[in-house]
Structures are given as C-alpha cells and as structure tokens.
Amino acid sequence: MHPAFSVIFLTTLIGAGQGLFLALFTGQIFSQFKLMPEQHDSNFYVIGSIIAVGLMAIGLFASFFHLGHPERAWRSAAKWKTSWLSREVIALPAAMGAISLYGAAHYFGFTTPLFTMPGGTEIDATLLLGLASTFTVYTLFICTGMIYGCIKFLQEWHSPLTVINFTLMGMASGFAVATALSAYMQTDLTKFYAVWAILFTVLAFVFRVLSLVRNKKIKPKSDMRSAIGVNHPNIRQMAQGSMGGSFNTREYFHGKKAGFVRNMKYIFLVLAFIVPLALLVFSLGASSWVIPVAAVGIQYLGLIAERWYFFADANHPQNLYYQQIS
Amino acid sequence: MTQLALVIDLNVCVGCHACVTSCKEWNTSGPAGSMVDKNPYKEDPTGTFFNRVQSFEIGTYPQTETVHFPKSCLHCEEPPCVPVCPTGASYKREEDGIVLVDYDKCIGCKYCSWACPYGARELDEKQKVMKKCTLCVDRIYDEDLPEKERLPACVMSCPTSARLFGDIHDENSDVSKAIREDAGYQLMPEWGTKPANHYLPRRKVKMTIHKDELERVDNPLSKEERKTHNAPSDSPSLEDMTTW
Amino acid sequence: MKTIPIVDKTPKTQAQGVEVKTTTCYMCACRCGIKVTIKDGEVRYIQGNPDHPLNKGVLCAKGASGIMKQYSPARLTKPLLRKPGTERGAGEFEEISWDKAFGIMEERLGKLRAEDPKKFALFTGRDQMQALTGMFAKQFGTPNYAAHGGFCSVNMAAGMIYTIGGSFWEFGGPDLERSKLFFMIGTAEDHHSNPMKVELAKFKRNGGRFIAINPVRTGYAAIADEWVPIKPGTDGALILAIIHELIKLGLYDREFLVQYTNSAELVDMTPGSHEEGMFLRFEVPEEEGCFDPQNKLWWDRDLDIPISTHTEGVDPYLTGEFTLEDGTPCKPAFQLLKERVEDYTPEWAEGITGIDADTIRRLAHEMGIVARDQKIELPIQWTDAWGKDHDSVIGNPVSFHSMRGLAAHSNGFQTIRALSILMTLLGTIDRPGGFRHKAPFPRPIPPCPKPPTGWDDVKPNTPLNGMPLGWPADPDDLFVDDDGEAIRLDKGFSWEYPLSVHGLMHNAITNAWRGDPYPVDTLMLFMANMAWNSSMNTGEVRKMLVDKDEEGEYKIPFIIVCDAYHSETVEFGDLILPDTTYLERYDAMSMLDRPISEYDGPVDAVRIPVLPPKGDCKPFQDVIVELGSRLKLPSFTKEDGTRKFKDYKDLVINFETAPGSGIGFLAGWRGKSGEKSLKGEANPNQWEMYEKNNCVFHYELPKSFQYMRNWNRGYLHWAQEHNMTRYDEPINIHVYSEILQKFRLAAQGKTTGRQPPDRLRKRVETYFDPLPFFHETLESQLTDTKKYPLNALTQRPMAMYHSWDSQNAWLRQIHTHNYLYVSPILGRQNGFDDGDWVWVESMHGKVRCMCRFSESLEPGTVWTWNAIGKASGTWGLDPKANEANKGFLLNHIIAEELPAHDAGEHVSNSDPVTGQAGWYDVRVRVYKAGDDEPEVTSPQFKPVKPLPGMDDRRKTKWQAYFAGGFRKKMGLK
Numbered sequence A: 001m002h003p004a005f006s007v008i009f010l011t012t013l014i015g016a017g018q019g020l021f022l023a024l025f026t027g028q029i030f031s032q033f034k035l036m037p038e039q040h041d042s043n044f045y046v047i048g049s050i051i052a053v054g055l056m057a058i059g060l061f062a063s064f065f066h067l068g069h070p071e072r073a074w075r076s077a078a079k080w081k082t083s084w085l086s087r088e089v090i091a092l093p094a095a096m097g098a099i100s101l102y103g104a105a106h107y108f109g110f111t112t113p114l115f116t117m118p119g120g121t122e123i124d125a126t127l128l129l130g131l132a133s134t135f136t137v138y139t140l141f142i143c144t145g146m147i148y149g150c151i152k153f154l155q156e157w158h159s160p161l162t163v164i165n166f167t168l169m170g171m172a173s174g175f176a177v178a179t180a181l182s183a184y185m186q187t188d189l190t191k192f193y194a195v196w197a198i199l200f201t202v203l204a205f206v207f208r209v210l211s212l213v214r215n216k217k218i219k220p221k222s223d224m225r226s227a228i229g230v231n232h233p234n235i236r237q238m239a240q241g242s243m244g245g246s247f248n249t250r251e252y253f254h255g256k257k258a259g260f261v262r263n264m265k266y267i268f269l270v271l272a273f274i275v276p277l278a279l280l281v282f283s284l285g286a287s288s289w290v291i292p293v294a295a296v297g298i299q300y301l302g303l304i305a306e307r308w309y310f311f312a313d314a315n316h317p318q319n320l321y322y323q324q325i326s
Numbered sequence B: 001m002t003q004l005a006l007v008i009d010l011n012v013c014v015g016c017h018a019c020v021t022s023c024k025e026w027n028t029s030g031p032a033g034s035m036v037d038k039n040p041y042k043e044d045p046t047g048t049f050f051n052r053v054q055s056f057e058i059g060t061y062p063q064t065e066t067v068h069f070p071k072s073c074l075h076c077e078e079p080p081c082v083p084v085c086p087t088g089a090s091y092k093r094e095e096d097g098i099v100l101v102d103y104d105k106c107i108g109c110k111y112c113s114w115a116c117p118y119g120a121r122e123l124d125e126k127q128k129v130m131k132k133c134t135l136c137v138d139r140i141y142d143e144d145l146p147e148k149e150r151l152p153a154c155v156m157s158c159p160t161s162a163r164l165f166g167d168i169h170d171e172n173s174d175v176s177k178a179i180r181e182d183a184g185y186q187l188m189p190e191w192g193t194k195p196a197n198h199y200l201p202r203r204k205v206k207m208t209i210h211k212d213e214l215e216r217v218d219n220p221l222s223k224e225e226r227k228t229h230n231a232p233s234d235s236p237s238l239e240d241m242t243t244w
Numbered sequence C: 001m002k003t004i005p006i007v008d009k010t011p012k013t014q015a016q017g018v019e020v021k022t023t024t025c026y027m028c029a030c031r032c033g034i035k036v037t038i039k040d041g042e043v044r045y046i047q048g049n050p051d052h053p054l055n056k057g058v059l060c061a062k063g064a065s066g067i068m069k070q071y072s073p074a075r076l077t078k079p080l081l082r083k084p085g086t087e088r089g090a091g092e093f094e095e096i097s098w099d100k101a102f103g104i105m106e107e108r109l110g111k112l113r114a115e116d117p118k119k120f121a122l123f124t125g126r127d128q129m130q131a132l133t134g135m136f137a138k139q140f141g142t143p144n145y146a147a148h149g150g151f152c153s154v155n156m157a158a159g160m161i162y163t164i165g166g167s168f169w170e171f172g173g174p175d176l177e178r179s180k181l182f183f184m185i186g187t188a189e190d191h192h193s194n195p196m197k198v199e200l201a202k203f204k205r206n207g208g209r210f211i212a213i214n215p216v217r218t219g220y221a222a223i224a225d226e227w228v229p230i231k232p233g234t235d236g237a238l239i240l241a242i243i244h245e246l247i248k249l250g251l252y253d254r255e256f257l258v259q260y261t262n263s264a265e266l267v268d269m270t271p272g273s274h275e276e277g278m279f280l281r282f283e284v285p286e287e288e289g290c291f292d293p294q295n296k297l298w299w300d301r302d303l304d305i306p307i308s309t310h311t312e313g314v315d316p317y318l319t320g321e322f323t324l325e326d327g328t329p330c331k332p333a334f335q336l337l338k339e340r341v342e343d344y345t346p347e348w349a350e351g352i353t354g355i356d357a358d359t360i361r362r363l364a365h366e367m368g369i370v371a372r373d374q375k376i377e378l379p380i381q382w383t384d385a386w387g388k389d390h391d392s393v394i395g396n397p398v399s400f401h402s403m404r405g406l407a408a409h410s411n412g413f414q415t416i417r418a419l420s421i422l423m424t425l426l427g428t429i430d431r432p433g434g435f436r437h438k439a440p441f442p443r444p445i446p447p448c449p450k451p452p453t454g455w456d457d458v459k460p461n462t463p464l465n466g467m468p469l470g471w472p473a474d475p476d477d478l479f480v481d482d483d484g485e486a487i488r489l490d491k492g493f494s495w496e497y498p499l500s501v502h503g504l505m506h507n508a509i510t511n512a513w514r515g516d517p518y519p520v521d522t523l524m525l526f527m528a529n530m531a532w533n534s535s536m537n538t539g540e541v542r543k544m545l546v547d548k549d550e551e552g553e554y555k556i557p558f559i560i561v562c563d564a565y566h567s568e569t570v571e572f573g574d575l576i577l578p579d580t581t582y583l584e585r586y587d588a589m590s591m592l593d594r595p596i597s598e599y600d601g602p603v604d605a606v607r608i609p610v611l612p613p614k615g616d617c618k619p620f621q622d623v624i625v626e627l628g629s630r631l632k633l634p635s636f637t638k639e640d641g642t643r644k645f646k647d648y649k650d651l652v653i654n655f656e657t658a659p660g661s662g663i664g665f666l667a668g669w670r671g672k673s674g675e676k677s678l679k680g681e682a683n684p685n686q687w688e689m690y691e692k693n694n695c696v697f698h699y700e701l702p703k704s705f706q707y708m709r710n711w712n713r714g715y716l717h718w719a720q721e722h723n724m725t726r727y728d729e730p731i732n733i734h735v736y737s738e739i740l741q742k743f744r745l746a747a748q749g750k751t752t753g754r755q756p757p758d759r760l761r762k763r764v765e766t767y768f769d770p771l772p773f774f775h776e777t778l779e780s781q782l783t784d785t786k787k788y789p790l791n792a793l794t795q796r797p798m799a800m801y802h803s804w805d806s807q808n809a810w811l812r813q814i815h816t817h818n819y820l821y822v823s824p825i826l827g828r829q830n831g832f833d834d835g836d837w838v839w840v841e842s843m844h845g846k847v848r849c850m851c852r853f854s855e856s857l858e859p860g861t862v863w864t865w866n867a868i869g870k871a872s873g874t875w876g877l878d879p880k881a882n883e884a885n886k887g888f889l890l891n892h893i894i895a896e897e898l899p900a901h902d903a904g905e906h907v908s909n910s911d912p913v914t915g916q917a918g919w920y921d922v923r924v925r926v927y928k929a930g931d932d933e934p935e936v937t938s939p940q941f942k943p944v945k946p947l948p949g950m951d952d953r954r955k956t957k958w959q960a961y962f963a964g965g966f967r968k969k970m971g972l973k
C-alpha cells in the first residue's frame, strides 16, 4: 500500500493521545486504590488531558487531509453498523469528549466522593468519567485497529495483531509521554510511568516483531492464476492498459525500492522501541526531564516509520493486476 | 432476485480497448461524469476509467498464450467494498444487484477501494469521489433510448461481442447459459466475494487427421497419368492356351 | 461539480437539447457507420450505427474516442504562411486568409501548369478520396501523384490482383461466416478492423479453427487456436512448401484448377524463342481490350491432342510434357508449377522459416483435407461464362487473410502470388467459406486503367494522357523515356519497379531533394506525415526538407501541407492549409476509389457534417475544387470557361466520369429523383437521401451473382451493364503469369518492344518470374546478416492510428510510449535485462529505446508498436510528454534506398516488382546502452511550439470533458 501521511499521523497521534489518557487514569486508579501515594496536583491530570485531547485533535485534523470531501465528513458516522471506519469516526470524538470531561472534572475539582464502594474505595466524578473515557479509548483502539485488521485482502493486516499492536504502541507512546510530562512537571509519578512505559514498549516490541515474523510467512492467498483464472505457473503481465499510471498504481504501491523498505523496518525497530527503551531505562536513574522527552520524540519518529512500514508492507491482491505498465 | 452482470469471453477478446474508451465516452458526460484526465497533454497522462484491458503472457516460447483481459467492477454478490463504506455512499441495489457509489455522499476516503481485491474502483482525483463501473445503470433502464440500445456502452461497442450482459440469476439468460456451458468462472474465488461478472476461458479447436484421409484413391493425381494406348502384344497370353 | 446520484431507476440521460446524426467514422480507414449524439453543440456520444452494414453497431477504441480528436488541442484552425525571412522548419508562421492562400497557390501552380506541370507534385497519405485528388493531378497534367498505397500494401493489391483479379484489403476477404479453417498471416489490425473482429468472433463461436502465422503473438493472433511463429520475410518459403505438399499428395481441387484457372493451359517451351514461356494460342488476333482472350490450348486427356480451352466435355491434363504437331514443345502451366515446387520441400522450408517440417506438412494436410472433405454446397443456381448451368455453388471452406506481414517485404509480391495460388489450389476463390470479392472486384487481370507511357503524355496546360496510377500489362505500358528511365518523380512504372501500381510515395522527397530524375518546384502533401512515420530514413528526410542548394534556395522550393493537426510534417510546410475533421465535412467513400463494399454487393458511404468547421478550417476537398476552378482545369470548368462546381458537395452530385455516363462519385440514389442505383443522372438531393439512409448505400446482388464472380455470366453481365467493368469476359486465375513473363522476356532481350536499361536486366529477369519463387528480401541480401542477425518489425496497436492519436487524451493513456519487445533469450545473450535501455542498430542508423522481454515472439525478431514515438512538442503535446522522451520511431533505422548495388546507386528499398516499401526487411542488432547515457530515446529533435490558432493546452493539469459545457469551461475558442 501507498503510505498516506494523513493516516500515519492520525493513527500515531491518536494512539499516543489515547495512551496518555490511559496513563493518567492508570495513575489516578493506582492512587485511588492506594497502590501508590496520592497525587494532589490535579494540574497534572488537567494538562495531561489537554495534551491527550490535543494529540487526538491534531490526528483528527490530519485525517481530514485524507478525505476527498472533508466537508461531508459528518456523513461518515452513518454506517456504524457495518463499517469500522464509521465506528472510529464515532469513537474518536467520543473518546476526545470523554477525556475532555475527565480533564474538566479534574480542573473543576469534582473530586467529592459520590459514593463509596464496598471495599471502601471512594468513587468520584473523575473516576467515573475516567472509566467512561477508558471504555471509549479502548473502543477507539479496537476501531482503529479493525479498520485495517478487518480487510481480509490485506493479509498483513488481517490479524488480531493489528489491533494489539495499535493498542500497545499507543500505550507505549502514551505512557512515554506521561513519563516525560511528569518528569517535566516534576511529579512523583515519573518513575511509575517510566516503568509502565518500559513495560508497554517491551510488549509492543514483542508483538510488533511477532507480526513481522507472521507477515514474513504469509503466503498470498491470491496469485496470478486466481487473478485472471488461468491455471499456469508462468503468467506475466505485458500491459495494464494505462501507461501513465492510474489510481491503482498510485494507491497501492509505495514506489520505493526493497532496500528502502527494509531499512525503514530497522529504523522503526530501533527508533520506536530500542532507543526509547534505553532512554527510559536510563531515565529511571536520572532526574532530568530531557531524557524522557527525548525518548518521546525519538519514539514518535520511530512510530511514523513504523506506520509507514505498516502500509508499505501490506501487499494488496489488486497489485497482481498492476505489475507492468507497458 | 435479479443479479445483472457482464460475462466476458476471453476466447474471443482481441484486446482492442473499444470497451475501455466507449465506457469513458459514455460516462464522461453522464451522471458519473465527468471522467477527468490529469496531464491530458503532458508527461504521464492519467485519468479515470471504469474499465481497463490488460494483457498477459502465459508460458514460454513457443508455447506462449497471450490473454487480453478486460476488467471492470465485478458487481460482487458479497461485495466487501460496501459494508466498509462509512457513509453508505457505496451500496448494492436490491433490485438488480448493481453495486454503485452515490457521489453526493462519498467523502473520498478510499476505504472501499482497499476492500476491493480486484482494483475495480478508482478515485476520481479531481472530484475526489470514488468511481467505478455502474453497469451503465443510466443506459439500461433509460426509456428514452431505443430498446435494443438499453445495454451497457461497452457491450454495444465490443466488436467481438466478448461482453455479454444479463441476469446471472435467471437460468435461462444468455449469460447463465454461457457460464454453464462454456465453463464460466469467477476471479479470485478464494475471497468469497462471489463476483457477479464471470469470465469464459479460452477454448481450443483442434483437428485430427486420419491416415485414410491423406491417402485416398480418388486422388486427382491419378488423372494425370498419361493414357497412351499400348501397341499389340506378341507375348504369350491366355488366348494361346484356352479353348472356350 | 456535477454529480448526480444514480438512484433513480429511469434517469433521463438523453436529456433535452440533444440530437442524433449519422455519419461515417474516420478515426481510421475502416469507415464504420456512426451515430453522433450532440448536446448543446458538443459531442455527447459517438456510437456504432447498428443499421450500418460494415460495423453493425460496434465500434473500436479509436472510434469511441472521436470526441478527444474533435476537441484536440493539436488542431490547426488558420491557414498559415511561413514568416518571410524565417527558416523552414523554424516554426515561425503567420496567419493568413484563405483568399491569400488561394492566391498564392493559384499563381504558383498556374505558372507551373503553363510551363512545366511535372514540377508540381501531389502526394496524399491515408486519403479516402483518391478519386478526387487523382483527378485533380491528372487534370493538372502532372505525372507526380500518388497516395499511401505504395508504402502501405501495394504488394497485397498487386500480388493478388495480378493473380486472381481481386485482393484482401478493401477488395475482398475471407468468408468467415461459412469458413471452417482460417489462416491469418501477418496481420495485426488491418483496414477492415471492426468487421474482421466481428467475423472472427463469430467464426470462433461457430467452432472454426483459427491458425495465426506471425512472428508475434498479439491481438488477433492471441485468440488463435494455434500460433505458428515464423521468421519474418520467409512466408514465401512456407507457402511454397505447403504447395509442394498439396501437389505431392494430390490435395488440390483439380476441377477448379482446370475450369477456372490457367493451370491446364499449354505454355510454349521452345528454348530461346521470343515466345518461350508464353501461352500457346490457336490464333493470334490483335488483342482487343483488357481481358484474357479465350484462345489458348489444353491437352485433351481422351483424344491426346491439343484442344481449345473450355471445349465442352473435355478434360485436359494438368501435368506432363507435350509436343505440338509443328514440333513446339509445351507443358501445362500446372506442370511448371509442379516442377517449380519440386525442391521446395518442408525440410527445405524448415531451415528458412524456423517452422519444423512436420508442422508445415500438417498445416498443408489440414487445409487440403478440410477443403476437400468439408465441402459446402449452396443451392444457388448460376451460369458460368461458357454458358454452362450449375445447380449449386460449391465451397471449400478454408480461408486466408493476410496483410502487411507479407506485403511489407521486398519479396512480398512473389510471396503473395504464392498465397493466391495456394488459395486457388484449394479451390477457394469467390466461393463460400473461402475468399470472396467485393465490388467493383474482380477486375480483369490486370485492370484496365493504364499509366501514361512517355514524355509525350505530359504537356503544359494539358491533362495527363493516362491515369496517374494504372496497371501495366506489358513493358509498353511503362511510364519511361526513350532510355527506359523513369518519368515520374517517384520512379513509379519504371523498370526499377514496373508494376508500382500505387506509386512510391516513400521516395518522393528523397528524389525531389536529389533532383533525380529532376527537381520539382512545389510539393503538396495531404494527410501524410512524411516528416515522421510515413517516411523511411526519417531523420535524413527531415534534413532534406530544409536543405538548400549552393544559391541558398531550398532544394524543394515550396511545400504545401494540408493537415488537420499539428503533425511533424506541418513544421516543414511553407503554406499550411487547415483541414476539417471527419465530423465537420462532406466525404464520399466512392466506388471510383475504394468503397466499403460487402461480399454480397457494392456499398458506398458518405460523411455528412455533424458539426460546423472549427475556426477557419476548410475541407481539403473544397480546396481542390476551388483550386481546380481557379486554374480552369477542364473537369472543373464549363465550356464557357466559368466554374463548374460550387464546392465538393456540388461536385459529388453533378460530376460524371464522362458527359452523360451516369457514373459519378456516389452510386446510390442516382437519377433525377433518386430512383436509380449505380448509374443514372445526377440527383440534386443525393446527399439528403444518403443522410436519411444512415449515410450508406448498399446494393445487394441477387444470390446467383454473389459467388464465382470471375466466371459468373450473370454477374459479369450485370457488372458490365452497370459500368462496373467494360468487358464481360471471364477472369481466369493466373496461376502462371504471362504478364510477368513478358517483362522477363524483355529483360532477356528476346522481345522487340521496350527493354530495361542494362543495369536492370538481371533484376527484372530474376524477379519477374511467371511462377512464384522464394528469395531473401533485398535488404537481407545486401546486409551483413552476421552483424545484423535480427529482424525488426513494427505493428499497429488496435487503440492507435499511426501518428495521429497521441493528441487524443484518452488513447494516449493506453499507449503513452513504446518499448522494443525482445526475446529473453536475446537479452540473456547480450547482457541486458527487461526494462533496460538498449540501442537498436541497423546498417543505416540506430535508435535508443527501452526494451521489454516477451515470450510471444520468434526469438530472432524484435518489434515495437508503430508510430507511438513523437517529435518533441508536436501534436499539441508538452515537449516533456512521454511520447517524445520514452517513445521512439523505428523509421529512423529503415532506409528508403538500398545500398548501391548492381541495379543502381539509389534503388528504392522496395519490392522490385511493385515498389512496395520494404518496411519489415530491416536487419538489426540490439545491445545495451551505456550506463552513462541519458535515459531518453534517441534521436531527439528540437522541441517545436504551438502554431498560431491552436488551443494551447500543454500545461493543462486537469481536463474534464462534459458535453455541452466543455469549451466554455476550458475557456476555449
């Protein structure tokens, strides 16, 4: 597939935004359940939420560049019953809305317990809104992942790993952002987030490598024989009927040499996982916010490369019909 | 239920591209139009077409076959391109199975095209909406056209009548008969899309020659032997011996 | 943006404001009937006309792209004059009025006509009105006129017409409706494009077996049941070997040969006599008219004596050796054929053609057996020319079609003779399932029109005495001076190419430049892209067009180009005349030229404008009529000296071949009120009647006149009565060609009449063999084939017409540039890979291009699509267009002249009999281009700029055609 930058930005940015929210909320839960010291600085949640929603908003904004008719974008919510894209279109603003409310609740200090759970845990509005946001965020992860994962023709994508990877990479990057943010704001949560970020980065790395391994082994379901229905091992295209190219040659081919694509793979493995991992580990023992911020920046570049590769790696069966221009 | 479709006979398609340009010509000024061209007179001209003819070589010399292969939207019975469309712009008509795009609803997200394994959809890069073969829905029901012209433009133009049009759910239709009798097949059946359009394979006519057809007694060469009369013979013959 | 949701089941697409008109397509020379729907003054839609006999409603890629030709930015709209003081070819033109243009031409041509008419040369390309242009040239009095036939397929026309009185091409074709076995030899697309496709598909569906003989498997050959790859230029060997096998096994139609051909006629074998090789005749009357007198002899099998041919009840020998009473040794012609093919065994042919002997034998067996055993008998009564009644028409259902794969070789004439004879041996001429003629064919062998014969026929202010193009029957019909040298500029009808019945347009520019045989003053080119794809040695020809003599004058002083588009040739004109498109003019596809007849009878057709001319475009026909009138050429002038015809439309109605002949351009709706067909007085409403009848006139012959027309008394009478022909004599097939023998006898010095100059004696003696024989192409004979081992071919893509479709925004997307197709074996041997840049080099030059590996070609052959490459900036294209940078023209490495050899220094690269251009003879080698070389094709030419009056759309990024608003939206004039 031809990597579209609007979609690359969309998926990586909202992933990070979603992850960041989950990090915030994880922090809150941990303190709520007294698993770690309470965070008194609600600013952190507010700013975190703003950043999370901001990232998602930029992603959303980027996504408009993907549309031929952004002014009709509202129509795209229509088919939520069948279309994961439609569902994403609903889930994304829902998540953004929920996170905004979550941030607002923190801002306005709606922390008066509403009721107390049997275990003695006090439930306040932020927690409820956080839960709701969590729900929308996971829904969004699933929707985004499934947009790609549900297309069975793109065998590289058609796997639960797509949803898992989108989620894990979102979490990894989101927790890394949280780490950086808390380091910058000098909260006590830095180490906490760093550990989580390390954990998710490792997990994301493992699953991404898993998917690379899987994709390497994919045997394309279609070949020339089934494409044109002639049973012969040796079929070559001589003309595709449009020598100046067509939508089909532009949308489905990355147009880069194999070496470039391979390099992109190594680049993303290093930038999205290995370098940030090292920096995060390093940051555990340091107090400077520069290191986690650097980790975030580098990881984001890595994720762009990862998403580029994600597209380029996917081989659409339609390509069988578009191999030779003459 | 009706399922309209094209059946394309690869046995006679000579790859002339008449179906390609007549499709563009009909559609460019119709409801699906215009069918834009980018760089029409510059480097790398490219444009929107609903139908393309491709050529393939099969085998190695001298056992090579050349196959010309026209391809447009196959109007799948299980069209994967439809449910993915977020706006409902892509839809399959109940009444005749034609898969269409409503250009007024389409947001140009291209998602449906990703979900078509055949590469049958093309984004109109000027109008930014997804386009594809309409099965000439604006011809086949158009009562302003003479009845025998209520056919897809490509079908009308095809000089080899390699393009048959009809209802594949009607067992008695020409298309159903062709599929049944001439081994019609679907493209990429492995995906379960159940394309309505079918293709008919090459069918070879061979000749067997029997030995007795080559060595015949009524060979005209026999007439060419010079019929000269023999001179009377002096050598012994039955006449010398017998008395009847 | 106009986007209507398609939800309504009954959308009104044929909305208000549309009208439908019929006319005839001219996106190629096939001439299909079309219906043009116009919406608000713009073409909404062009479709095939279902009521047209030729295409029956179908269309082709080009025909369906007519809109893009009509609105092409390459269109010329103003008469243009090269700016005074600028160089020819520099592209500096100024707009002038038609009045001025006519003034210039009138003055110049008037002077030439009064002083030296041969100095005006008119050459026309894909011209469908040669009846008019030829008449103009004749009336002008210049011998220098020809159309594209000479570089196109004259071998096919002459080879077959000199044998069976008809040909493929527009003259006849295979009866695929009834055929069972069909051989297509060397055809990629053909003139009869759509009908061929229609019929081929029907034929296959009816279970016919289709065999393609072609070095390349594309297009039609793709759907063949069997592909027989052959080495280019060797079909003669294949066909002769098949004939060998058929004769050896007796798989020929003996009765057909005896009755309808000269096979059984006795040939004088007296060695050394001036009659050697001529038929024996029982009396030698002065031959009256152009037909074969029935005065030859057979050898009677029963009586064992010579006897007059076609004597009732006589069965003659086809083989043997006989002696007349006076001691004259003789043999039936068939015996000579048998002897000729004796050594042409399948094994022999295998070594030449690359087809194995078993395959050759099998092909022979297949055709022989199907012809013999699957006979068709139609219950149609007919009477033959000798008065014998037949209860049925018999057909041997084996058919053939062939075109330039045979024709465009310098051995093509003899190869095509061999093919015609093969078809004859199988008994398939004008019979069901075989070959069928189309009116006005069959013609006498050869047809009657004759060229002028000497300088006396060319006089100032006088029409040419003779037809500019004709059909020589013996050396006295040649158009040569007292030394036997050419009189025509193109050297047509000279001893170099005696039967060049369509001229040699491909040598006109080179000869004019060299002044050989003489310089000309004004060269007028119509509808021929002579500075590009229709000339050989294109790069050099382009230089000749601008070359000057010592005095600084152009060697070709004045060039007039009439084109509708900005072709490469337009750049070289001094005066440019903008023609209309086919949708803007009246045209007649006339019986006087090459009509579109069907097997069942004559058909002619017209074009009627469906749109007004753009800008100042003027139909060339009207230009000719105007010029003819201004010059007061007899046919265009009344007795009182005033002009006879208002315009072309008027001329078509009122012109008669001779006063009161009743024969004019159009055969339909003649007579005062249109009540007559083929012949009759002028009908003032003839155009309207054509218009009402789909622009086509179809005369269906009675069934009994539809077959065996060479010998069908009823048909021959009918043809004579309707002035299709002058004689109703039978047209027997020339298995043995006495006509060729006459030229050979002259070359041998055995005759008293005209003889060739000494340098050409050997050549004429060799190639004017009365029986078909195989020889290597002239180019191969003169090339170091070790150095240049490969054959390079071009062929036509179905979706492009020569050079003129790159201006078409739709078609150029299908063929944007071209590759050289090569066998992977060749690539591996020479170290280049699929897609690499390579040089293709012949002994004449080289071109650089990209290659593509292909398995569907004979490995010793390389090929490319014809005329896709363009000169930078022409055709309304941006100089960066792929056509100019990745596209290439093979013509640069094909020479118009052979290297100097015995026959002369500047002999055309053409068939020695007909002057047919040997396009497909070129021998090449292919090697990888250097890595440091630029990735553009070579040669490149300086980009040209748009001409005044053109809609410059070179930089247009988006073009969206929508009928009824396009021009306004695009801001076009």
Ligand SMILES: Nc1nc2c(c(=O)[nH]1)N[C@H]1C(S)=C(S)[C@@H](COP(=O)(O)OP(=O)(O)OC[C@H]3O[C@@H](n4cnc5c(=O)[nH]c(N)nc54)[C@H](O)[C@@H]3O)O[C@H]1N2
Binding pocket: C125, C126, C148, C151, C152, C153, C408, C526, C527, C528, C529, C530, C533, C534, C535, C562, C563, C564, C565, C566, C567, C568, C569, C579, C580, C581, C582, C620, C794, C795, C801, C802, C803, C804, C866, C867, C890, C891, C894, C919
């Ligand atoms: N290498 C190679 N060269 C070949 C051949 C080959 O097989 N191989 N084939 C040869 C053969 S068979 C032929 S016939 C020639 C064809 O060669 P040409 O006769 O040169 O044919 P075109 O390229 O179509 O160009 C004809 C010219 O007519 C102009 N034209 C088109 N429509 C109109 C019109 O309505 N009015 C006027 N006035 N002009 C018009 C076009 O703009 C163009 O300039 O090419 C020959 N050249």
Ligand SMILES: Nc1nc2c(c(=O)[nH]1)N[C@H]1C(S)=C(S)[C@@H](COP(=O)(O)OP(=O)(O)OC[C@H]3O[C@@H](n4cnc5c(=O)[nH]c(N)nc54)[C@H](O)[C@@H]3O)O[C@H]1N2
Binding pocket: C028, C029, C152, C153, C185, C186, C187, C188, C189, C190, C191, C192, C193, C213, C214, C215, C216, C230, C231, C232, C233, C234, C235, C402, C403, C404, C405, C406, C409, C793, C794, C795, C796, C797, C798, C799, C800, C801, C802, C920
């Ligand atoms: N679409 C389209 N149609 C056209 C034209 C066009 O430009 N475009 N041009 C028109 C004109 S002017 C003409 S003359 C006709 C020509 O019509 P065709 O004769 O069909 O045209 P070519 O392309 O010259 O085809 C020659 C074929 O002969 C094969 N061939 C070459 N050499 C040999 C040989 O030695 N032996 C055999 N057996 N085969 C050989 C080539 O591979 C090729 O397939 O087409 C007309 N129709």
Ligand code: SF4
Binding pocket: B072, B073, B074, B075, B076, B079, B080, B081, B082, B099, B115, B116, B117, B118, B119, B120, B121, B132, B193, B195
């Ligand atoms: S061919 Fe493609 S676009 Fe057409 S219905 Fe099937 S999946 Fe959809």
Ligand code: SF4
Binding pocket: B084, B085, B086, B087, B088, B089, B090, B101, B105, B106, B107, B108, B109, B110, B111, B112, B113, B129, B130
């Ligand atoms: S491009 Fe248009 S038709 Fe396709 S999925 Fe998007 S909205 Fe639907």
Ligand code: SF4
Binding pocket: B022, B023, B024, B026, B027, B050, B051, B072, B132, B133, B134, B135, B136, B137, B152, B153, B154, B155
């Ligand atoms: S059916 Fe109509 S829209 Fe579809 S390919 Fe044919 S002409 Fe084009």
Ligand code: SF4
Binding pocket: B012, B013, B014, B015, B016, B017, B018, B019, B020, B053, B068, B070, B157, B158, B159, B160, B161, B162, B163
């Ligand atoms: S028009 Fe017919 S023969 Fe020509 S390419 Fe299309 S399907 Fe094939």
Ligand code: SF4
Binding pocket: C025, C026, C027, C028, C029, C030, C031, C032, C055, C058, C059, C060, C061, C062, C063, C064, C193, C194
């Ligand atoms: S074959 Fe095509 S281009 Fe030629 S006349 Fe017919 S429709 Fe027109």
Ligand SMILES: [Mo]
Binding pocket: C148, C151, C152, C153
């Ligand atoms: Mo031609």
